[in-house]
Amino acid sequence: MSFLEHLDELRKRLVRSVIVIILAFAVCWVFSDKIYNFLSIPIREALSEASRRQLPVEGRTGDEKVLSLASIKEGDSGRYIFDRATKVGSTVVSAGASVAATVARDAAGKLGLFTTEALITNNAVISAGVRLPVEFEQTAVGTPNADERMTVTTTVEPFTLYATVALYAAIAISVPFLLFQIWGFISPALYKHERAYVTPFILLSSISFVVGAAFAYYILFPPAARYLLGLGSDFQLLLKASDYLDFITIIMLAMGGIFQMPAITYVLARIGIVTPKLLIKHWKISLVIIMIVAAVVSPTGDIPNMMLFATPMMALYVVSIFVAWFFGKRRRTDAEAKENTTI
Known part of the structure; x- marks a missing residue:
């Protein structure tokens, strides 16, 4: 393919991706309030715990x-x-x-x-037997009380908030299609037998994205939220809903992308581009990149919070080394692949 043909192919893939995201946005808009309530559960629980x-x-x-x-x-x-x-x-x-x-x-x-x-x-x-004004039972998570509600500063902000929620959710559920478009764009540069990995690539990457986003939501964010709220215990907290939404969605999308590491390594190792020797050789550079990414993704620049995000990335890098070692192959041309199949 010529350079102009590559540009035309890129344009087609981008247009298809945008159309799918728009359709997904229309569906997610209907459920945007429920999606927002789901995303706000961790911070509401942290606020409830901090105010208790x-x-x-x-x-x-x-x-x-x-x-x-x-x-x-x-x-x-x-x-x-x-x-x-x-x-x-x-x-x-x-x-x-x-x-x-x-x-x-x-x-x-x-x-x-x-x-x-x-x-x-x-x-x-x-007298004895009088009930003291101490509450033991908390309000249900689905119905936030006054202490758990976040703030908006303009009349249009709720609309913008729900639109943003719908957009992020649309991108998330469009991941399999977006991965297919990415593969379709780069596949012309691969040998014919290497293109057969499209199905495991999309399947593994989609699962990895969901696992990464869930890991951020259930494991990473709650302790980070409690830590940040603990730092502000001496102040009157007015948490903006839009700031929180950007914060948690960026973390979830980032961890979903980071969890692609083993899946991408699997495909590249099967093709023969990545080897365990290569990953081990460049582990120091990779460690620096991991720490930089953790510093960007983590809510604060302190070491404990940064390590909270860097540790799973380092673990995934080690997993990727074993994936490359177990599934790795030497890169072959179509003729070599056909010859090996015939033999």
Whole structure:
């Protein structure tokens, strides 16, 4: 093919890809609110955890300690310490006051913290058995409360947000077709027998993309979100929905692309372009590239967060070496491939 023919082929592949993405966008737009709610679950859980007030109680051993509400179970008892002025019934209890309490269920079966002794405060008496204003049960993930909602700054931002969600989702579900177009563009440069790897390439790459995106969503992002929210615990957080959406989708798309490493290595090793010796020889350069990519993808430039993203990439590089070693072949021409088949 001449240079102009290559350009024309590229134009055709790009046009087809754009058409498919547009069609996928139309479908994803219908479900954009559900997709957004799904993507926002990790940050809502992190916000809920960050806003959950810890419960200062005296441990059963007699030592003063701070227990998370999530770690307390029915039957536990100790002293509840009011860390701020709190209204109990019609009485305001001053900060620093304490009362013996136990974890039990009320008549409706809801878990709560109840006093086991009378508390005298501000010339009033709070009798034993009074429920303290401590919530144990969290709001369901599907229905965010006020503390978990993100903010928008303009009236058109919700529309833009859902459109962006639909676009990212359209790109994600179009990955198999986009990979087929990429293969179709580069296949003329390959031998005929090498083009037979199109099916395993698309299948493995599509699976790798889904696994990578899921790894980012379920494994990488939650600890990163908790770490970042922990850094901002001394500030009033107003998290913009658009910033969060860009953040999590870029991470998911990036990890989906990074997880292509073994799949691409498999195809290149079968063709004979990549060998385990080549990957081992250039491991230092690869390590530098991995650290650069991790620094770009990670939300902050600190070492712990960066290693959170670099570690799976390094693991994938090692996996790729074994893939190349197990599936690698010497590159052959069509004539050599035909001769070996005949023999």
